[in-house]
Amino acid sequence: MKFGKMLRDALRSLFRKPVTVEYLTKPGRMVPVSERFRGRLTYDRDACIGCLLCVRVCPSGVIASTEDMKVAFNISRCILCGQCAEICPKEAIKLSTQFEIITGNKNGLILK
Amino acid sequence: MVICMFRLSCKSMMFRVISKGRVKSPWIFHLNTGSCNGCDIEIVAAFAPRYDLERFGCLLVGSPRHADVLLVTGPVTRQMLPRLIRVYEQIPEPKVVVAVGTCASSGSPFLGSEMVEGPVDRIIPVDVYVIGCPPRPEAIVKGVVTAVKSKFR
Amino acid sequence: MDAAVAFITSFPLVLVVSLLFEGIDRKIHARMQKRIGPPIIQPFYDLIKLFNKERIIPVTASTRVFEIMPMIAAAASILGASILLSNTLSGLGMIGDLILVMYLLAMSSIALMVGGLASGNPYAAIGFSRKMSMMIAYEIPMFIAIISVAFGPPAVLTIDRVIKFQISTRLPLAVSSLSMASAAATLLLCIPAAASVVPFDIPEAKTEIIYGFLIEYGGPYLALAKIAKAVSNFTLTLLVSVVFLYIPSLLGEEALINLGISLSICLAVSLLIMFATITVPRTIFARLKIGQAFKFYWMLPLALSILSIILSVIGL
């Protein structure tokens, strides 16, 4: 039995640069977002043909059809699974890499 | 008595100092109201070295009495409902509530279950919603910081 | 320096320095974990915030005791620290003030315990009983070690006389004799337990009993409790640095003339002691259990302290 096995490592890291990514405190610092990241949805209203496939696969009822045979998204309910983007025949829905969906007011998150 | 005097003098003279103190030292209490762990482990990950929430003065405290910020994850299940209310009441004023994750913000995809009473804002006032399933720790960090800045300033 | 002036100035000084020490401790702790960590003045922010939060007194608590105990704790530890600091500064002292300081520190932690117990929370009750056993474990060796100073070469329990003795021998007490060395070692070993840090933070273990007796304290009470803890940690380290490791004594009489220099040397030494006895252990160890901690304290520090008293009686 030996005590203090972390001592060397701890002392060494005292004099090394910390691994923290200084997000928010220093401009531009963040862990790179991968290209495949499933972030906030974007919707190309003109491309949409109103087939409503996306409505039927969405697991959490984000998408609703509107009167003009298009769809509207309530992003605050989206679990970012990407199934709607996958099924859309016209690629009208895309997932951007924007990962900060922070709001004080959920009503602002309706995407048309 | 001593405390009162200290508080009064603080209030009249150093209002800015107080709000600075509040902004700089938000202690976090995390409550799981039926989440899937995804958000919870991301909150803990936000305290791990990579994101290090402690550099904003945050601490993950274990008792609501010590907390300023309530992070709620999960869609509020029936059993956790009274506990959510109790924890909210136990946190001394001033306090902020941050709903982390889609579940807590709007309840889906669990909306519709008879076991789910949420989302959180149906039960207690929520100041900031962080959407994502789960949100990246960066988003959680930013959510906490914006919530604290908007409410305590 | 005038004793009264020294005493009064040491009040704010003690507060500021001990909070700074806590900030430094947190920063170093974070850096050892490869993190950036909070700013060094973080404890000040915390206190400002806590003092301005709502006061909640649990219904189960006996209000008076619950309210008053944190104040007593903070007052006792600040008083202890100020006596130590001002007597170091002014070179004046009352007989037996070393014991007084130790007593005030013990009182500060007992006050917190009792206040926590008064909250009526079961975790606080466990915290209380654990703290009781911990105090038995570390206070006894600590007091024996202090008393051995009276039997040892300085033959007094007055801070300024101990300092003057060190200056006259031009050696810090801990290196002057074997007995004093083991007394110093005892005190150093007792600091982590007295400061309640991992591996000996058993009474306040967050993941076990949620801060134990501090669980129900919030807002200003918690602030007072935090002050009490920060100040008593600082006092302990300063005590060791002044009584046993008075490095300025190497300067001889100079030390008494350039008070500023000798004070800052003392503070630097106590910072080092804090690093070695508080920051490092809490970074590299896991928390022990109460039985294991008890066993440890009754094996090593108690033996060391008894050794020191025996050695000092036979004059080594």
Added chain:
Amino acid sequence: MTAERDVEREVEVEYTRLRIPFGPIHPALKEPVLLRVSVRGEEVVDVDMALGHVHRGIELLAEGRNLIQTLYLIERICGICSHSHTTCFIQALEEIGGITPSKRALYLRTLIFEMERIHSHLLLLGVIAYEIGFDTLFMFTWHVREKILDLFEKITGNRIHHAMNTIGGVRWDLTPRMVEEIDAYMREVEKSVKYIHNVFMDGTVEKRVCGLGVLSYDDAVKLCVVGPTARGSGVDIDVRRDHPYAAYDELKRDFSVVVERGCDVYARTEVRILEIFESINIIRAILDRLPDGPIRPKENVFRLMRGIPEGEAISLVEAPRGELLYFVKTDGSGGLKRLKVRTPTFSNLIGLKPMLIGCEIADVPVIVASIDPCLSCTNRLIVIDQERGESNVIDVDSLRHRVRRRWMRQ
């Protein structure tokens, strides 16, 4: 059916011990469970569990949704082994629908599976360190874990919910660059885990984890615990070897099942540490032998979903915490008639009782953590309780009785 209760003795017991609610909101538990721990001094004399705090009724919800929606719903049973859940579910669907995924898809499924195991085990090692107050080790393991989450993000687009599986295949393919990155990371994680293994033998850690929470071999068998909890007590079971699924059939020779006979917290921890090495071996073999080909059928999921006939299937996978079982009954029109999930922690929780009785309060968090109780899958309306002195076999009737009594009380 309950044994005659000795009221007098019970009253006496009540008065001599302190009941401590442990949870449902407790810093040591990332998730809510209520353990009512009765203690005498520091010694635990009885444990009573109340679950159901995160019961969201997913099984019922699933019955009202179509298969695609259910797929993402059950992924959210749990954030730590989300991939195990979807794999298990998808396997059942594929069995009912007679769909065979391509080799490459199966290999990719397995790859994510093993990466998830590494991430989950590292997470747990961190939690154990945290429970015993070793924050630095916790920070260290979680930092090692960060990078695997980065890889997940690169491959699947999310750190936690990978949304990898789809009917008949997987959704995301590997690029050659990713293969290199995974390979590089495996080297790194191997080194770090060796270091972690070493630190777990540190004196203070050893004092806290050795000889505690003993679950004997017989108890383990009797109480049907699964996964590392069982393997830590010398029970040699592993679905990956016993009922190979996905690509494990072809990877059989690349890993061995880790079994420890210590029966204590340390044994369970060690099983997990060694399993990480096995997972690394599997991942290396997968990257070596990754077949080419399509990753999913050409038809879109909607059509595939419609094509699944009425039927039922049982599917098993070895999730990081043990055997996960799904019973799926489809209705033939893209919906579900019944879904039943039997999760590993649900089996393991019963094992807590013999582990906890007789230990100190200080040990409760570590012991609870050692079965890796991520409870989000487990919480149902069930109460496990044995009056002291009664036989240790938990029979269904008494359980039912307890449940009913509790309901009546409320």
